[in-house]
Amino acid sequence: MMHRYQNQQLMLEDCSVAALAERFGTPLYLYSQVAIEQAFNAFAEPLKGRKHLICYAVKANSNLAVLNLLARLGAGFDIVSGGELARVMAAGGDPAKVVFSGVGKTRAEMAQALKAGIHCFNVESVAELDRLNAVAAELGLVAPVSIRVNPDVDAKTHPYIATGLKENKFGIDIRMAPDAFRKAASLPHLKVVGVDCHIGSQLTQTQPFVDAIKRLIELEQQLQADGIVLSHLDIGGGLGVSYTDEQPPTPAQYLAQVLPLIPANLTVVLEPGRALVANAGLLVGRVEMTKDNGFKRFVILDTGMNDLMRPTLYQAVMPVLAVKEAQNQGPVSDLVGPVCETGDWLAKDVPLAAEEGDLVAIGGAGAYGFTMSSQYNSRPRAAEVMVRGDEALLIRQRETVENLWAGEQLLPEASC
Ligand SMILES: *Cc1c(COP(=O)(O)O)cnc(C)c1O
Secondary structure: OOEEEEOOEEEEOOEEHHHHHHHHOOOEEEEEHHHHHHHHHHHHHHHOOOOEEEEEEHHHOOOHHHHHHHHHHOOEEEEOOHHHHHHHHHOOOOHHHEEEOOOOOOHHHHHHHHHHOOOEEEEOOHHHHHHHHHHHHHHOOOEEEEEEEEOOOOOOOOHHHEOOOOOOOOOEEOOOHHHHHHHHHHOOOEEEEEEEOOOEOOEOOOHHHHHHHHHHHHHHHHHHHOOOOOOEEEOOOOEOOOOOOOOOOOHHHHHHHHHHHOOOOOEEEEOOOHHHHHHHEEEEEEEEEEEEOOOOEEEEEOOOOOOOOHHHHHOOOOOEEEOEHHHHOOOEEEEEOOOOOOOOEEEEEEEOOOOOOOEEEEEOOOOOOHHHOOOOOOOOOOEEEEEEOOEEEEEEOOOOHHHHOOOOOOOOHHHO
């Protein structure tokens, strides 16, 4: 993490968070460029000497500056929509390093990705194989495909972010995968290039990854015996981060466990999202007021669930950092927002002495923060700033109220 206290004041790299809040206003997302670079290198280093492709999962944080930074570091991208592909290309990403995941790709999205020349489609169903073959035929192209296999392992994470169990909507059950591969190999406008899985997010143990990869390798060997030769194995994303007291393996520890399982002739593809950006980010809000209802003290910020959904959506516990260090001691309080929902909370039962006008930051906000934000309650979305050393660059302007109704229109007078 690139934040620390200096003279009792919260800093991100060498920038004072209070000064940034003054300059750019709140609510404010801050990202540390060095933290993203270090996280990327933590994956890239252990992969040296292996054929590999690190495809950053764009949905974690899709700001163009973040994508551009990762593209310059050599990353590919894991996308789940045509919109994400457009973002990757606008940010200077290489479409030849893009893998396209998702259970509901439209024909238009398939055509867009085929024309862009992506690395491969991570196909999630037999229906998708047929659709992709038809779209590629219309364009006179051949679609490179990997099949997303559901290995039926328990990722031991929050049920909303576990994706590798047989009851989930993702991928093709591993027992049915050989048939799906044979079908893919038989379709003239598809070329089978790989196999992939993604078993969940915020995993804090390596064992579920190991179990899943072993199953994928078994499948790969079986396919080879059937004459279907794969060139890559995509082990997905999902490596967890430490928000408060979790102790996930580092990328190096994780890779030390999984790389030896994978035959050297296969290119290793990874799809990390959270692990590259979560701990690079802070969400900063200002206290509007405090309130004690006789049972509980509430610290009410100018930011809430519309800016950061994770606490209410996943019961995620995220670190609370008073910008003045001394305020991290104080009465036990709930940190809430102004949105009209009981679920509008950012943290519960935290010691916090902040009062009206003080600043509070939420750590670990670089992943699934801004990308999941909304304008609910007609709240313009936050500004985003990239910090590097003692410099700060506005990478997304704060939305205005006019942005709230852009594209809307009144009914014509005659219609009422
Ligand atoms: C969300 C997602 C990822 C990234 O997951 P993280 O937990 O952020 O690493 C990777 N691959 C697929 C298919 C995804 O849906």
